[in-house]
Amino acid sequence: MSVQNLVEVQNLKKYFPVSTSFIEGLLSRERLFVRAVDDISFTIRKGEVMGLCGESGCGKTTTGRLIMRLLDATEGSITFEDEDITELSGGRLRRFRPNMQMVFQDPHASLNPRMTVAENIGHSLTVQHFGTRQERQERINEVMESVALTPVHDISRRYPHLLSGGQKQRVVLARALAVNPKLVVADEPIAMADVSVRALILELMLKLKEEYNLTYLFVTHDLATAKYVCDRVAIMYLGVIVEIGTINEVFENPKHPYTQALLSAVPVPDPAARRQHAIPRGEIPSAVNPPSGCRFHTRCPIADEQCSRIVPDMVDISPTHRAACRLIR
Amino acid sequence: MNDPILSLQELSIHYPTFDGTVKAVDRATLDLPTGKVVGLVGESGCGKSTLGLSILRLVRPPGGIAGGKIVFEGEDLVKKKESDMRAIRGSRIAMVFQDPMTSLNPLVRLDRHFLETIASHGNGMSKDQAMERIETLVERLGISHSRLHEFPHQLSGGMRQRIMIGLGLILHPRLIIADEPTNSLDVIVEAHFLDLLNDLKEEYNLTILLITHNMGIVAELADRVAVMYAGTIVEEGDVFDLFKNPLHPYTQGLLASIPNIKLDQSSLYTMSGSPPNLIDPPAGCSFHPRCPRAMDICRQKEPRGITENGRRVECFLYGEGAA
Numbered sequence: 116m117s118v119q120n121l122v123e124v125q126n127l128k129k130y131f132p133v134s135t136s137f138i139e140g141l142l143s144r145e146r147l148f149v150r151a152v153d154d155i156s157f158t159i160r161k162g163e164v165m166g167l168c169g170e171s172g173c174g175k176t177t178t179g180r181l182i183m184r185l186l187d188a189t190e191g192s193i194t195f196e197d198e199d200i201t202e203l204s205g206g207r208l209r210r211f212r213p214n215m216q217m218v219f220q221d222p223h224a225s226l227n228p229r230m231t232v233a234e235n236i237g238h239s240l241t242v243q244h245f246g247t248r249q250e251r252q253e254r255i256n257e258v259m260e261s262v263a264l265t266p267v268h269d270i271s272r273r274y275p276h277l278l279s280g281g282q283k284q285r286v287v288l289a290r291a292l293a294v295n296p297k298l299v300v301a302d303e304p305i306a307m308a309d310v311s312v313r314a315l316i317l318e319l320m321l322k323l324k325e326e327y328n329l330t331y332l333f334v335t336h337d338l339a340t341a342k343y344v345c346d347r348v349a350i351m352y353l354g355v356i357v358e359i360g361t362i363n364e365v366f367e368n369p370k371h372p373y374t375q376a377l378l379s380a381v382p383v384p385d386p387a388a389r390r391q392h393a394i395p396r397g398e399i400p401s402a403v404n405p406p407s408g409c410r411f412h413t414r415c416p417i418a419d420e421q422c423s424r425i426v427p428d429m430v431d432i433s434p435t436h437r438a439a440c441r442l443i444r
Numbered sequence: 445m446n447d448p449i450l451s452l453q454e455l456s457i458h459y460p461t462f463d464g465t466v467k468a469v470d471r472a473t474l475d476l477p478t479g480k481v482v483g484l485v486g487e488s489g490c491g492k493s494t495l496g497l498s499i500l501r502l503v504r505p506p507g508g509i510a511g512g513k514i515v516f517e518g519e520d521l522v523k524k525k526e527s528d529m530r531a532i533r534g535s536r537i538a539m540v541f542q543d544p545m546t547s548l549n550p551l552v553r554l555d556r557h558f559l560e561t562i563a564s565h566g567n568g569m570s571k572d573q574a575m576e577r578i579e580t581l582v583e584r585l586g587i588s589h590s591r592l593h594e595f596p597h598q599l600s601g602g603m604r605q606r607i608m609i610g611l612g613l614i615l616h617p618r619l620i621i622a623d624e625p626t627n628s629l630d631v632i633v634e635a636h637f638l639d640l641l642n643d644l645k646e647e648y649n650l651t652i653l654l655i656t657h658n659m660g661i662v663a664e665l666a667d668r669v670a671v672m673y674a675g676t677i678v679e680e681g682d683v684f685d686l687f688k689n690p691l692h693p694y695t696q697g698l699l700a701s702i703p704n705i706k707l708d709q710s711s712l713y714t715m716s717g718s719p720p721n722l723i724d725p726p727a728g729c730s731f732h733p734r735c736p737r738a739m740d741i742c743r744q745k746e747p748r749g750i751t752e753n754g755r756r757v758e759c760f761l762y763g764e765g766a767a
Contacts, residue, residue, distance in 0.1 A: 170630035279718040309487040310657055314701035314712035343703035380635035381705050382660025386683045388706055394635050398600045
């Protein structure tokens with residue numbers, strides 16, 4: 116694996132305004148914002164699977180969408196292969212888009228029900244003015260073979276509702292691959308799939324990564340899956356990254372109390388490994404008015420009075436492992 | 445093993461459709477031993493939720509019970525009149541659904557949810573008595589009783605789910621059917637909820653049927669596990685035995701295909717195919733088209749009533765017919 120960075124995210128922020136009524140606007144109350152992503156920086160290296168994990172509402176999906184340029188950042192920058200893409204728009208953004216593709220959680224909702232499988236996969240090729248009609252058809256057949264949607268001539272004429280859940284997610288993967296992307300952002304790609312189909316999609320994604328030289332940003336709440344597919348992982352909490360490192364570093368030697376809590380709460384499919392100890396109480400606070408200081412201090416088992424005042428800096432634990440907690444020794 | 449509080453015997457639930465009859469549950473047999481947690485696992489569409497609903501006779505028409513018995517504390521619920529069932533629902537058997545946001549009425553304050561539940565069973569409790577009982581229970585669930593005047597949307601997801609279990613417990617039922625109770629919760633909140641459920645089980649001497657697709661939750665909480673596939677219970681046994689030594693090829697495949705955070709897995713087992721159509725399930729064993737060890741007999745004959753070392757496993761690899 117080369118250590119070259121494919122994507123660099125710097126001080127990225129995304130604030131969504133909370134809609135207020137007309138009268139409140141007249142009273143000119145202070146505008147409120149959901150701080151979905153609040154100053155995060157990380158890199159995605161070429162050829163790796165980078166995981167983005169956390170509970171619902173932590174900002175992991177928003178981060179994925181910001182990188183995909185499906186949302187405009189409030190502040191900060193996103194660099195893709197040394198090109199700043201934060202401000203790209205119009206035709207330049209469209210010409211850039213084939214570099215990055217997205218796989219969403221719900222394959223059924225991601226496919227146009229009135230297009231056949233081949234039309235769904237080929238649509239992005241048409242939009243991107245890829246080759247001749249003949250070349251497009253060949254490309255469609257090629258990616259369908261790659262994701263094992265065979266026999267191609269049969270399945271390519273079907274409509275999405277005639278496919279099983281696993282097949283639909285493979286169509287979505289094929290569509291993402293058709294334009295030859297460098298980065299695929301996968302947002303909970305197996306959350307909707309049946310248990311027996313999940314492993315199939317994961318294994319297929321790993322196979323395609325080698326075949327097409329892909330880099331993945333894998334967004335998930337499921338830490339066990341993250342451990343299986345990811346090379347590195349960033350743990351998010353209330354819009355900030357609290358810990359980042361290689362899978363082994365973060366999962367075997369978690370430093371942030373939140374990561375520790377998260378890992379110990381994961382139910383293990385083995386009754387012999389039943390959880391013995393308690394985990395911190397409480398639920399994720401609102402991102403409109405996040406706690407002062409360290410955002411985790413309200414739930415943290417080891418927080419002291421300083422934690423509510425001082426915003427913790429990222430501490431280097433190893434050259435690749437960092438965590439944002441004052442109390443790390 | 446003590447007497448089962450609930451015993452399903454050859455229970456079948458069918459839904460007639462224009463395309464044919466969907467055999468959502470096909471001659472399922474399952475015992476729930478008193479005071480135990482039984483995990484019912486399976487993929488979506490395997491009939492596990494229908495099975496849970498059928499115990500309370502809540503399967504919506506045109507679906508209905510096509511045969512078999514549901515024996516609860518010695519009485520067959522299939523033969524009960526609707527009015528008798530109403531007396532059982534909530535007070536002797538309670539159900540906790542997966543989505544608390546749609547199961548609670550958004551226009552009704554929390555205390556009214558509880559009061560209505562108590563009033564509908566007419567056990568002559570005064571309002572003060574009822575309120576006292578509600579407050580004690582809610583505090584036990586870790587929610588301040590002052591919040592009972594709030595509406596469901598004012599609570600967090602975890603609190604709403606605790607209110608749901610509270611509504612289930614308020615009439616002191618013997619049996620709780622929990623259908624994917626933690627589906628909408630984050631892992632940390634989920635872990636708390638499972639801990640709470642475990643404590644309540646002891647305090648209220650409950651029997652719990654825990655319906656879920658998550659093997660991790662079953663491993664965490666259940667005493668026994670039943671694995672369901674295509675409307676049939678294919679394997680059933682003690683949780684430690686079953687996870688350590690799964691017998692049915694489906695159970696084996698399922699367990700080998702799940703990422704485990706405690707292990708370093710180099711690859712996951714991938715099961716071929718997808719679950720069958722329940723209108724026209726495969727002949728013989730319904731798992732045979734996906735089974736890596738299918739034999740001729742599997743395509744012809746249905747495996748029924750097979751046991752191996754005391755564990756029920758509906759597969760011809762075991763029992764007397766074993767090759």
